[in-house]
Amino acid sequence: MIFSMTGYAARTRDIECGSLHLELKSVNSRYLDFQFRICEELRVAEPALRELISARLSRGKIECRLNFIPAATKAVPQALSGELLARLADFDAQVRAALPHAAPLSVGEVLRWPGMFGDDSLDVEALVPEALALLRAALDDFTASREREGAKLADVIRERVARIREHVRLVTPLIPAAQAAFQDKLRQRLLDALGSVDDERVRQELVLFAARIDVDEELARLTTHLDEVERVLKAGGATGKRLDFLMQELNREANTLGSKSVLSAVSQTAMDLKLLIEQMREQIQNLE
Template identity: 75%
Template sequence: MIFSMTGYAARTLDVDCGALHIELKSVNSRYLDFQFRLSDELRIVEPALRELFASRLTRGKLECRLNFVSATAHAQSLVLNVELLQRLKSFDDRIRSELVNAAPLAVSDVLRWPGMFAEDALDIEALLPDCLIVAKDVLEDFSASRAREGEKLAAVILERVARMRELVREVAPRIPAAQAAFQEKLKQRLFDAIHSVDDERIRQEVAVFAVRIDVAEELARLSTHLDEVERVLKAGGACGKRLDFLMQELNREANTLGSKSVVSEVSQTAMELKLLIEQMREQIQNLE
């Protein structure tokens, strides 16, 4: 199965004291990179989440958001933790007595302070298994979304491969006749320009030049690399780096084909091949 590096999934798990909400999204990256945005009370679960995600993913920049919503979060009346409030007030007074220019604590800061409300007191240890359960569930959805995107990208790449094969098939039969005509034209020009050189010498020089402009080897290597692209896509897995290398090889052969061309048909084909290779490369940048 082919996986894209871009994906998204979200899950919510109801627990006794509230609900856990987790969200995963990822974009391209050369390596596997994690960004965890967890509420303070759930920071303890980060190592376990990192290990879980690393066991399933190989490339991409993954952002994970996990937070806990208390069952009483939307209650009409909330009970403040008076003891904690007094301690914060004491700290605030003391700090501003030493640092006269210090800004006082804002109400919003106080209300967001961990443990400020009675329902903030959580049994984190009891909540950890639930965190892993919802993380495993969302990871399945996330992997499925990346697989769907990867399938679409693979189809686009295979379309370009088919078009490249078509171009090679179309131009290959025309090359010998076109090169023969060019050799005769070149021989005549040389003969007209250098009357003192015998015809055999001209034929030898043209034969040497013909070897240099022969593109049969480039066309054969192009076909071989296209075979490998199809094989890698069929094998699936984390194939982005391998395919990116194959794009470099295909581009090298297309460049050589263009530089050795002496007929417009081959030059035009080389240009179209390079355009298709670049289109494939853009898609491959999204593959794991």
């Protein structure tokens, strides 16, 4: 399977004390980068979340958002904590004795004081396993979305490979005759320019020139690199870096093909190949 580095998934999990909401999204990156936006209650879970994600993904800039929404408070509150109320009154008296102009605690502030209606603290240790279970489910969706996107990108790359092969197939038969005709013209020019120089000197010059314009090796390497691109796509997995290297090699051969060209059709083919290679490279930048 081929995976894109672009993906998205969101999951919500209802639990007794409220609900957890997790969102994953990613874009392309040379490495595996993380950006966590986690509520304070679950900040302690970040290392475990990071470990889970690292086990499933190898490249991409990953943004993970995790929020906890507490359950709605009951309509009828519990009894006030008498002990806490007495302590607050004592603290209030001490503060006002030291600072006579300080405002007293309001009723609203007293009612909102943590623990005023009993032990309302959150059991973070119980929340962490729930958050990890939520992440596992979200990662399944996330990986599936990246796989769907990766399959589309692979189809685009295969289509460009087929077009490059067709360009090479059409231009290859034209090259020998064009090179032979160009060498005949060059031979005549050399004879005209050198005058009395013997024919062996002309022959040597033509042999050297023929070696400089020979593109058989470039065409063979183009075909070999295209075969490797298709092999890598078929093998699947983390293919981005390998394919990016192959694009560099394909572009190198296309440049050499253009520089050695003695036929306008070959020069145009070299330009077409470079365009198709660049289109593939742009798609490959998004592959894991």
